[in-house]
Amino acid sequence: MANWSDPRSGMAPFGAAVDARGAAYDAGLRSFMLSVYNYMASAVLLSGVVAMAFAMSGLAAQVFVGGGILKWVITLAPLGFILFMNFKQMSNSALQATFWGFAVVMGLSLSTVFLAYSPLAIGQAFFASAAGFAALSLWGYTTKRDLTAMGSFLIVGLVGLIVASLVNLFVQSGPLGMVISAVGVLIFAGLTAWDTQRTKAMYSYVAGTQEEGRAKIMAATSLYLDFVNMFLFILRLFGSSRN
Numbered sequence: 001m002a003n004w005s006d007p008r009s010g011m012a013p014f015g016a017a018v019d020a021r022g023a024a025y026d027a028g029l030r031s032f033m034l035s036v037y038n039y040m041a042s043a044v045l046l047s048g049v050v051a052m053a054f055a056m057s058g059l060a061a062q063v064f065v066g067g068g069i070l071k072w073v074i075t076l077a078p079l080g081f082i083l084f085m086n087f088k089q090m091s092n093s094a095l096q097a098t099f100w101g102f103a104v105v106m107g108l109s110l111s112t113v114f115l116a117y118s119p120l121a122i123g124q125a126f127f128a129s130a131a132g133f134a135a136l137s138l139w140g141y142t143t144k145r146d147l148t149a150m151g152s153f154l155i156v157g158l159v160g161l162i163v164a165s166l167v168n169l170f171v172q173s174g175p176l177g178m179v180i181s182a183v184g185v186l187i188f189a190g191l192t193a194w195d196t197q198r199t200k201a202m203y204s205y206v207a208g209t210q211e212e213g214r215a216k217i218m219a220a221t222s223l224y225l226d227f228v229n230m231f232l233f234i235l236r237l238f239g240s241s242r243n
Contacts, residue, residue: 025207032203032216033141039220043103044227050107055114064112077105085221092213099217106228113235121239128238129231136189137223140196151194157187177236184233192226195219 054060063070081102085095113122140147161184168176199219206215 028207029200029203032207032212033200035216036199036219036223039099039217040223040227043099043106043220043224046100046103047107047110047228050104051110052114054108054111060108060111061115064115074105074108078102078109081105082221085218092210092217095214095217099221102221103224110228113232117235117239121235125231125235125239129227129234132189132234133192133227133230136192137196140193141200143193143197147194147197150190151198154187154190154194157183158191161187181233181237185230185237188226188230188233192223192230195222195226199223 063074081098085098085102090098117125161180164176164180164183168180199222202215202219206212
């Protein structure tokens with residue numbers, strides 16, 4: 001017969017408590033990842049709207065075709081925002097404002113694709129990138145394989161890709177440009193999976209802390225860059241130019 005006076009009789013079994021904590025963690029992780037993807041997708045949408053509006057207004061052609069210092073300011077501004085976000089300590093609200101500012105200046109710099117490529121090519125590259133990004137991010141989220149070593153390899157490859165791109169600015173080699181684009185697609189495809197797994201792992205360190213808000217925005221920035229760069233390399237590889 002149960003002892004009604006035993007205070008332990010109303011306590012949940014240990015296994016049930018563990019299950020409850022696990023369920024709470026999973027719910028928190030899903031909410032965290034959803035926030036990251038919402039930030040990332042909203043930034044992509046904002047950049048796309050800004051890029052299209054800037055190109056259709058004719059201002060993009062004046063800035064990038066006409067030359068001048070404004071061309072370089074717009075081109076280099078996204079890098080400045082990235083450095084500022086990574087090295088400047090600021091409140092979450094200030095970081096959010098900086099993130100949206102970054103999306104806007106990225107849109108201005110991306111307006112050049114509307115000058116160089118047909119709308120059909122841009123649309124095809126975008127949907128191909130979106131499908132690839134979704135599949136790779138899902139794999140990075142669900143895989144049990146540790147992608148840390150792959151991430152380190154990809155970072156080294158990214159440095160080599162940047163060097164090769166700078167070299168090709170001077171030699172203007174068509175075949176080298178195609179190789180760079182193909183390698184770029186592969187590198188950013190891998191980085192998408194790696195950054196997704198890294199974001200998932202990050203949650204256990206920042207959950208319930210003041211760093212959680214910052215972590216969401218910085219993770220969204222990494223995934224945004226993975227998507228945009230994959231899109232640009234796919235566009236350069238398969239897109240038909242206006243010329």
